Amino acid sequence: GFECPRDETFEPSMCGPGLFRALGASIFCDPCPQGTWSNLTALKSAEECKKCAARYACTILGMMVFAPIEDQDCSDNICYQLSQGLDCPEGYACDVATTYYTQFDLECAA
Numbered sequence: 001g002f003e004c005p006r007d008e009t010f011e012p013s014m015c016g017p018g019l020f021r022a023l024g025a026s027i028f029c030d031p032c033p034q035g036t037w038s039n040l041t042a043l044k045s046a047e048e049c050k051k052c053a054a055r056y057a058c059t060i061l062g063m064m065v066f067a068p069i070e071d072q073d074c075s076d077n078i079c080y081q082l083s084q085g086l087d088c089p090e091g092y093a094c095d096v097a098t099t100y101y102t103q104f105d106l107e108c109a110a
Contacts, residue, residue: 031062
C-alpha cells in the first residue's frame with residue numbers, strides 16, 4: 001500500500017507500520033483495525049495486519065508494536081516492555097484479536 005496524501009503528488013508514499021491501503025480505496029492509508037497490529041510497511045489490506053495473540057487486548061487502531069510477555073529481548077525493538085498491547089483485564093479471558101469492545105466478553109468463572 002502506498003498513499004498520495006497531497007495534491008500534485010507524483011511519487012506515492014509507502015504506508016508506514018500499522019497502516020494499509022487497498023488498491024482502489026481512499027488516497028490515504030488506513031490504520032490496522034483494533035485487535036491487530038503490524039510492524040511492516042506497504043500493506044495492501046487489513047487482512048495483512050497480524051492478529052494479536054490470545055491473553056492480550058489490542059485496543060488501539062494502527063498498532064505498530066506487539067509482543068507477548070515471554071518476549072523480553074528488546075534488541076529488535078519488539079518486546080513486551082514496548083508492546084502497545086495490554087494484558088487482558090483481571091477476571092476476563094481474551095481470545096485472539098481482542099479489541100477494546102470485546103475485552104470484557106469472556107468472564108472467568110469465580
